[in-house]
Amino acid sequence: MSGSDDKNKRIDASMIMDSMGDIDEDLLREADAFRQGVNGDLNNIKSYDGERRRKKKRPNLIALPIAAAAVLFVVVAITLGRSTLNLKNSSTDSAASYDSGSSYMGEVAENADEDAAASDSSYEDSSERYELDNELSFEPSDNTSGTDGFDYSDAVSDSEAEATSGEKEESDYSDNVGEEPIAEETLREFAINLPEGYSFGEVTEFDTYRKGMLILPVQYENENGDAPDRWKASGSxxxxxxxxxxxxxxxxxxxxxxxxxGIFENHTSSERLKTYKCEELEGEWYCIESYVKHDLYSAAQLENTTDKDATSDYYVFLYVMDGADTYYELTLSAKCFTAEDAERIARSIKIN
Amino acid sequence: MEDSRIVDLYWARDERAITETQTKYSRYLMTIAYNIVADTGDSEECVNDTYMRAWNAMPEDRPDQLSAYLGKFTRNLAIDIYRKKTASKRKDSEYALCLDELDECISAGNTVESEIEGKLLSKAISDFLRGRSAEKRNIFICRYFHCDPIKDIAEKAGMKEVSVRSVLLREREALKEYLRKEGFEV
Structure with missing residues (x-):
């Protein structure tokens, strides 16, 4: 190859895959031996499971109606729960605020049916499961009620700011567009001290391998772009x-x-800042801290936009432990937080 | 039946060649095809076309390793079908996942495929693979030639899935570096 005129030609993934089809046969022979396993039978290879996959895709005629009925029941329960909450607690806006978008809404509704003091009990329940609601004072303020878009913080104890909070709730969640919330899923109980003015969105399946919540409000415009919401929010x-x-x-x-x-994403560059043992979590957890830039636009889209932010920048804290069944990631927009602030928030994390 | 006997049948234009090939290699070839096209009907079509292609090519060719010889036919046929059927939308197959993985380290862009001798690239990849340990080499070939699911490779290698992913990630990076040194722009 060296010195050939054919060099310096750009290649892509499909060309690599094509060329893999023409690699030397002795290499394939060796790989076939590897694939055959102990009994040397090529038909022992397990990969072909087309029938099994097809069966998986076939609808389950028994389970489907049951699931549909369950969904209908939950919807009705939620609706009734909402009505009960609103009627019984019309003077406290925080009910509406909590109602608005959380995946824990189902539990709220169930509690509402059982408890005459529906809103109070549901807040207690939600606060236990979702402890950060109680810890949203990065810089403690005497006036935390209904100020700057604190949907979830309202659920802590404050019941005074009904109108303000209700309005905020609407505007905040309107920012959370595009990705589907997953009502049946919840997150593990966790706590993070967020500064005033920031709130969490709905539990959302961001990708096949990650679910979580945005930290609102949205910080980056993405006119004509199709960047994920996670790349536009204050964090996640x-x-x-x-x-x-x-x-x-x-x-x-x-x-x-x-x-x-680390976590690798398309259209993203990442600079490792440091890795440290995470004393805040029980066990041998480590935090990998990085500074990450997401491309908000493709090259073609960039030509047609007037947005000043071509990238969105985040401090990313990835919490990992050998053998853990789940990793956790906190991202905080560099537009909103200094490195010191971001690290202070990250160090406030608690996960049960 | 031994591969050499089957090849003899092809050379003798004896139709039992196809029956014997089918008996010995149908599942192996279906695996390769299905990993790429993710459709049983299309896979069967690829495998049947493989027999036909082998029937037509064999009097000139005398393959030492029949599985690899047939596997290449199946793989190419399956990729052709994959491309035809997914011109507008990628299908959910192991081949598509392989492309995504390679996209991670091999940049897309204005390729000059027509100017590249595919064989040069194949040779470079073969040379690269020869320089790797047998385990890494086999894992890489299982993934990017046979498009085997990572779960199955892990089982075969006696490793955790996450370890296989790690090996593949490092091998992709190493391949990228190797190709770059060899003068390819990646």
Whole structure:
């Protein structure tokens, strides 16, 4: 190859795949031996499971109606729960605020049916499961009620700011567009001290390997672009499947994540800042801190936009532990937070 | 039946060649095809076309390794079908996942495929693979030639899935670096 005139030609993934089809046969022979396993039978290879996959896709005629009935029941229960909450607690806006978008809404509704003091009990319930509601005072203020878009913070104890909070709720969630909330899923109980003015959105499946919540409000415009919401918000909190997809690559050596460990995303550049043992979490957790830039536009889209932000920048804190079934990630927009602030918030994390 | 006997049948234009090939290799070839096209009907079509292609090519060719010889036919046929059927939308197959993985380290852009001798690239990849350990090499070929699911490779290698992903990530990076040194723009 060296010195050939054919060099310096750009190649792409499909060309690599095409060329893989013409690699030397002795290499394939060796790989076939590897694939055959112990009994040397090529038909022993398990990969072909077309029938099994097809069966999986076939609708389950028994389960579907049951699931549909269950969904209908939950919807009715939620509707009734909402009505009860609103009627019984019309003077407290925080009910509406909590109602508006949380995946824990179902539990709220169930409690509402059982408890005469519906709104109070549901807040207690939600606060237990979702502890950060109680800890949203990065810089404690005497006047935390209904000020700057604190949907969830209202649920802490404050019941005074009905109108303000109600309006805010609407505007905040209107920012959370595009990705589907997953009503049946919840996150593990966690706590993070967010500064005043920021709130969490709905539990959302961001990707096949991650679910979580946006930190609102949205910070980046994305006119004519199709960047994910997570790249436009003030930040996000995610639970990540360690073996979910090609993007999660965290390798441990003696329990410590290696230097090149991280989450890899398309159209994203990442600079590792540091890795440290995370004393805030129980167990051998490590936090990988990075500074990440997401491209908000493709080259073609960039030509047609007047937005000043071509990228969105975040401090990213990835919490990992060898053998853990879930990793956690907190991102905080560099537009909103200094490195010191971001690290202080990250160090406030608690996960049960 | 031994591969050499089957090849003899092809050379003798004896139709039992196809029956014997089918008996010995149909599932192996279906695996390759299905990993790429993710459709049983299309996979069967690829495999049947493979027999036909082997029937037509064999009097000139005398393959030492019949599985690899047939596997290449199946793979190419399956990729052709994949491309035809997914011109507008990618299908959810292992082949599509392989492309995504390679896209991670091999940049897309204005390729000059017509100017590239595919064989040069194949040779470079073969040379690269020869320089790797047998385990890494086999994992890489299972993934990017046979398009085997990572779960199955992990099982075969006696490793965790996450470890196989890690090996693949490092191998992709190493390949990228190797190709770059060899003068390819990646």
């Amino acid at each position: 909190y995610s639970e990540i499947d360690p073996v979910g997809g090609v993007y999660v690559n965290v390798i441990f050596e003696d329990g410590v994540p290696t230097e090149d460990s």
